[in-house]
Amino acid sequence: MAERKRGMGRGLAAILPESGAGGPELRELLISQIEPNPDQPRKHFEKGPLQALAGSIASAGVLQPLIVRPVDGDDGRFEIVAGERRWRAAQEAGLERVPAVIRSSPSDERLQAALIENMVREDLNPVEEARACAALVDDLGISKEELARRVGRSRAAISNLVRLLDLPDDVQSLLEKGELSEGHGRAILQVDDQGKRSRLGKTAASEGWSVRELEGKTRGTSGGRSKRAPSKGGRISAEEKAAMADAEDALGEALGADVRVRKAGQGLRAEIHAEDMEELLALARRLK
Structure with a gap:
């Protein structure tokens, strides 16, 4: 649990531009203080995935904070800018408080613009890009086709980026530090077992494997997607x-x-x- 808490103050807060002298503020808020954005494009949240996320939150907590803004004229109330699915799942899991980054941005459009602007920066690592993509697609309701068009990439490239968030935290950390590339991450995802993913990632980084070398290892791993006989x-x-x-x-x-x-x-x-x-x-x- 201690290792995973490194993500609590990161996620969107780490890649959005600072706002004001002190920048965005990370706090623990009561779930009852938070309300959904009535203009959120996504109105329907499928029950199955929501329950699965609630189960994950019940065991590990909310690993990526919500982004909220103060409600005008209602002191102590906050409106969700990004993270409504996590907020709903946290309620389902029985949590009383959730981590949230408080921002004063007046509109979702400004947040979208900030995220997209940061995605085209050259100094973002693949995991930071993946978090931005996930926020834009899952939380702010932008389609992958529209996001791909706005950042000049293919839809497949956007999907591949988001999938990097399925990697174990220790492998994501290797990508963040530049010890593994996005291509390494995609190769590791061909193995289903998280423990094997971790071991492959650590070995690939320490041995300096190329992406092609790593792909060869994943094809020969019993936990890979291809489980047919030779x-x-x-x-x-x-x-x-x-x-x-x-x-x-x-x-x-x-x-x-x-x-x-x-x-x-x-x-x-x-x-x-x-x-x-x-x-x-x-x-x-x-x-x-």
Whole structure:
């Protein structure tokens, strides 16, 4: 628990520009002091994911603070700028207080602009970019297509960034410190088990593995996504591995999605990863 608390004062507070002489203020607020933004684009929160988040919060607490602003004319009340899903899940988990960054920004549009402006800065690490993407998509209701357009990236690139937040905290820390790259993070995500992800990340950083070397290790890890028996054709040659990696890159660029090419019996299989049903349906429409 102590290790994970490093995120309490980070997240959005670390990448947004300072406001005023003292900058944003991090406080613990009563849930009853906080109210949702009536203009929040997202009105429906699916029950299943909300309950899953509530379970996580019940065991580990709220790891990323909400962003709130004072309610005009109502001292002691705050309106959510970002983090309504975490606020609802915290209520479901029975918490009385949540961490919140208090800002005086008058509109969501200004916060969106600040986050997007910071995303195109050259000094952000991949985890900070991922947090900004998650806030814009999950909390402020910007679609991934719109965000991709505004920052000059593909939708797949945005999805891949957000997925980095699924990595264990110690691996995220390695990305923050520059010991691993975003490509390393994506490769580690091909392994399902969090413990194995941590071990792979630490070893990759200490041994100085390239992304391709790490991808080779994840394909040979029992906890990886590909759990089929070795093909009848035997081991994959270095030339075949390179060709498969090139095919992944080309397909991913053409489809705007995360694509993995696997050996399957006497042939090959291309697996397309979609972050959610919306992304899968958008991909299906592009393929028509």
